[in-house]
Amino acid sequence: xxxxxxxxxxxxxxxxxxxxxxxxxxxxxxxxxxxxxxxxxxxxxxxxxxxxxxxxxxxxxxxxxxxxxxxxxxxxxxxxxxxxxxxxxxxxxxxxxxxxxxxxxxxxxxxxxxxxxxxxxxxxxxxxxxxxxxxxxxxxxxxxxxxxxxxxxxxxxxxxxxxxxxxxxxxxxxxxxxxxxxxxxxxxxxxxxxxxxxxxxxxxxxx
Numbered sequence: 001x002x003x004x005x006x007x008x009x010x011x012x013x014x015x016x017x018x019x020x021x022x023x024x025x026x027x028x029x030x031x032x033x034x035x036x037x038x039x040x041x042x043x044x045x046x047x048x049x050x051x052x053x054x055x056x057x058x059x060x061x062x063x064x065x066x067x068x069x070x071x072x073x074x075x076x077x078x079x080x081x082x083x084x085x086x087x088x089x090x091x092x093x094x095x096x097x098x099x100x101x102x103x104x105x106x107x108x109x110x111x112x113x114x115x116x117x118x119x120x121x122x123x124x125x126x127x128x129x130x131x132x133x134x135x136x137x138x139x140x141x142x143x144x145x146x147x148x149x150x151x152x153x154x155x156x157x158x159x160x161x162x163x164x165x166x167x168x169x170x171x172x173x174x175x176x177x178x179x180x181x182x183x184x185x186x187x188x189x190x191x192x193x194x195x196x197x198x199x200x201x202x203x204x205x206x207x
Contacts, residue, residue, distance in 0.1 A: 017074070020035075036190075054163055055149060055152065055157065055160070056145060056149050056160060056163050056164045056167060057163065057167055057188070059143070059145060060136065060139060060140070060145070060167060060188070061185070061188040061189055062075075062078075062079050062082070063079070063123075063139055063143070064136070064139070064181060064184065064185035064188065065185045065186075065188075065189055066079050066103065066120065067103070067120070067123065067124045067127065067139075067181070067185075068181060068182040068185045068186075070102060070103045070104040070121070070124060071099070071102045071104055073098045073099060073100075073101035073102065076101040076102070076103065076117075076120075077090060077098075077101050079120075080101075080113065080116060080117075083116070085112075086112065086113060086116065089111070089112060089113050090113060093111065093113040093114070101117070102117070103117055103120040103121040103124055104121070104124075105121060106118045106121050106122070107121065123138075123139065123142055123143075126138060126142065127139065127181065131175055132171050132172075132174060132175035132179060132180065132181050132184055133168070133171045133172040133175045135171075135181050136167070136168060136171040136181075136184075137168060137171075140164065140168070145164065146161070146164055149161070149164060171184065174187070
């Protein structure tokens, strides 16, 4: 149906500009599988429970996706919305121009959204020349992800260090197989829901 309708009738330039709403959350995974079978890539819908189980995987996946698509405003806004204090400021920053959300070049401005975009742009520039494992390690280091994860309550989260170490090991083995950062980002996104449900990354490798 979507392919028959086409982008022109949907008033969209790319499929990234198209959003599909479902009345029930459980339908999202079925929808995702159908879209991917039709050759249409789409983000992985993941419930809050899955996100809580593997916060390190969620953060690295989101960052890699954004860093590999520096002009994809949809993904960038999605990442920025994860910071609650930014949500009310995103519309003010955009001034109805969604293309302002980009990290291909540094964003000038002293407001908090501009500063976040510039930090992402700087991070992207720092990992561009790096092989996959070093790029993921740089993301973990620059965002102080390990320290942030260790600050989470242990009663709610288990083995956070182990999960992050397993993710880095996966990046190393994927690099050895010739995978790029962009390919790794898409690989993580494609399998995120499955990995989040089945448990630690160390138990089994992505297929």
